[in-house]
Structures are given as structure tokens and as C-alpha cells.
Amino acid sequence: MVRTITVHSFKGGTGKSTITANLATALAARGRRVGVMDMDLEGPGLHVIFNITPEEVKHTLNDVLLDAVSPDEAVIPMNGRLGLEAGSLYFSPASVRVGEMLRTLRTGFELESFSRAIAKLGTSFKLDYVMIDTHPGIENDTLLVMGVCDHLVIVSRIDQQDIFGTGVVVDIARTLEKPAHLVVNMVPKGLKASDASKLVKGIGHHFKVDVAGWLPFSDAVQSSLSKSVFILTNPRDAVASRFQDLAKQLESYN
Ligand SMILES: Nc1ncnc2c1ncn2[C@@H]1O[C@H](COP(=O)(O)OP(=O)(O)O)[C@@H](O)[C@H]1O
Numbered sequence: 001m002v003r004t005i006t007v008h009s010f011k012g013g014t015g016k017s018t019i020t021a022n023l024a025t026a027l028a029a030r031g032r033r034v035g036v037m038d039m040d041l042e043g044p045g046l047h048v049i050f051n052i053t054p055e056e057v058k059h060t061l062n063d064v065l066l067d068a069v070s071p072d073e074a075v076i077p078m079n080g081r082l083g084l085e086a087g088s089l090y091f092s093p094a095s096v097r098v099g100e101m102l103r104t105l106r107t108g109f110e111l112e113s114f115s116r117a118i119a120k121l122g123t124s125f126k127l128d129y130v131m132i133d134t135h136p137g138i139e140n141d142t143l144l145v146m147g148v149c150d151h152l153v154i155v156s157r158i159d160q161q162d163i164f165g166t167g168v169v170v171d172i173a174r175t176l177e178k179p180a181h182l183v184v185n186m187v188p189k190g191l192k193a194s195d196a197s198k199l200v201k202g203i204g205h206h207f208k209v210d211v212a213g214w215l216p217f218s219d220a221v222q223s224s225l226s227k228s229v230f231i232l233t234n235p236r237d238a239v240a241s242r243f244q245d246l247a248k249q250l251e252s253y254n
């Protein structure tokens, strides 16, 4: 059965899209069948990282949710584009119209219909994982994507505003009874790895949340300008192996 992993943060710019794209690609490269959904409806970014132009998007998640098209008509197969030989990667782009639709959602019924759409995608493509990128903050749309997931990856920087927001997201995950896993991103370069690990462990302990791992601030990631999937263009970079470790970590969640 398909396992749904939502990647979320309270604040914007924490690295959600970067992390979603790299972890989804890493899982595929490890032989998994992976769907990636862009549910950051107000600021979609995954299509940029995956190099997809708007003209190439024929149908979106909106059409799938409305049952206007079958799930396979609204996904873009990524293996050929990314040169991935192992596994399978399928991308479902966002549509602004999905935003309009989701804003009208109020009840558990919609949560169910969204879950059904994910299950349908999972069945059609025999997916092992669906990874969902989100819009930061706590709004209806975000609660919906938190509500449908099996696991929640919470991304935070070491910044007091982020840390505060992470506490809020952890509380919501607990209320929704979703297992949450913290990824601390952009850890300052000057910090020794052992000190960074200790610090990140401390944050996890403070919020009583599992720590999946951390990524340092990386000039290489930043200078890649979100133009590509980092682990594919810089496979030998230390951050690429950290993404690989995080992907293994995701596989260990049941
Ligand atoms: N570990 C990192 N080190 C340096 N820059 C990073 C790192 N992770 C992400 N970035 C950069 O930060 C910016 C925001 O990342 P993005 O993934 O778009 O965040 P979000 O989706 O949370 O808004 C991008 O320019 C991205 O390349």
C-alpha cells in the first residue's frame, strides 16, 4: 500500500521543496515507485526544480480530484527527464484552481475524497510512496495535507521564529495523531558536525519529536538556484549523501 509523506514547515523558505524533490528522487533511485505532489498552491516550486514549463502541464491535481481525468493523465513521468534508471518517479503539478477548490473544503468528506485521490494514484502507478510538498503555515489546505499523510516531515532552520513555529506544527501533528519527524535544514556551516547533532537532538528532545536528521547550509545547494535536483547534479557532494541517509530513514518508517 502507498505510504504518504507530507513535508511541511511553519515558515517559508526553510527548504521544503528542495528536500521533497531530493528525497523523492533518492527514494526512486533506491528502486522505489514514488509520486510527488505539489500542494504549495500559492507558491508552487517543484516544477522549477524538475524543469517543467507551464506549457508542458496538460492536467493537474485539480482535474484528478474532480474526476475529470484519470490520475495517469495528470502526472508527468520523470524517469526519462531526470535520467533515472532505477525506480519510478511521477510528478503531479499544482494548479491555482486547486487552491480555489480546496478553499471551499470544510468537512471530513473532502479529506476522504483527497485520500481517495491519493489512493487512486497509488493504485494506478503501483506507488510505494507519495511525497507531498506544502505551503508554509497553518491553513485549511495545509491541514488537509497533514490530515491525509501517514508521516509528517517537519522542516526547520535553527532560527527562533522557525523553532517557535516548529513547536506549533508538532502540536498539530500530535493532535492529528500523525508521526512527525524533524529535519533541521541550513545548519550554520561553522558548527562542528558533532555540535550540530547535539543541538538538533536537543531541539527534538525539547519538542518530544523524532529527529530524522539535519543538513548543513550549503553554498553548492544555494548556487544550484533550484534549477535541478541536487543529488543528481552533485552526487558526490556531502549534502547529497545526507539526502541519501534521510531517504533511508524514511524507508525505515512503517
Ligand atoms: N541546505 C541548504 N543550504 C543552502 N541553501 C539551501 C538549502 N536548502 C535549501 N536551500 C535554498 O533555499 C531556498 C529555499 O528553498 P526551498 O526548497 O524553495 O524552500 P521552501 O520550499 O521551504 O520555500 C532555495 O534557494 C534553496 O536552493
Ligand SMILES: [Mg+2]
Binding pocket: 016, 017, 018, 040, 043, 044, 045, 133, 134
Ligand atoms: Mg516550496
